[in-house]
Amino acid sequence: EETVAGCPLCPLCASRSRTVFGVGRRDADILVVGEAPGAEEDRQGEPFVGRAGQLLDNMLRALGYSREQVFIANMLKCRPPRNRDPEASEVAACWPYLDRQIELVAPQVILAVGRIAAQSLLATDRPLRTLRQGSHQLPTRDVPVVVSYHPAYLLRSPQDKAKAWQDLRRLRGHLKPAMPEEEA
């Protein structure tokens, strides 16, 4: 986290207010991966804190998880100017940080929200429409990846929320059942 905070590896370091490392349980079952910090995230240093973040929280709650119980990160740790799409070189420079987060958190499943996160994680240019179908495996690690819509898209297109719910149910299929409570 300290290394990320001082990262000079791509030009976004010059325009960021602060890095957005990620938040949540360091041993979470679910790792959510978004695209990149927006203006509010750049100000606060925390991912998904705007309206899209509230919707993401609701989606997680529908699965029985609070924001604190998962880990939330982005492909990029720094905000691209005017929220433009990340450049391939920025994704490549930032990838080792996310890869290490995946290794350390060792989640049971990754939820990739939006086209950029899904295509970058899975090293593909297939459209979101097809990536949402079925589940995937990270190319580099033995972790299943479920792809869904970005919550900012769902704010604009609420008619697709039912499809996002199907994605979340697919995600739930990758979670191990919780251990039964120990008897007193």
Ligand code: URA
């Ligand atoms: N959108 C993202 O992809 N990530 C954030 O952290 C906020 C908005």
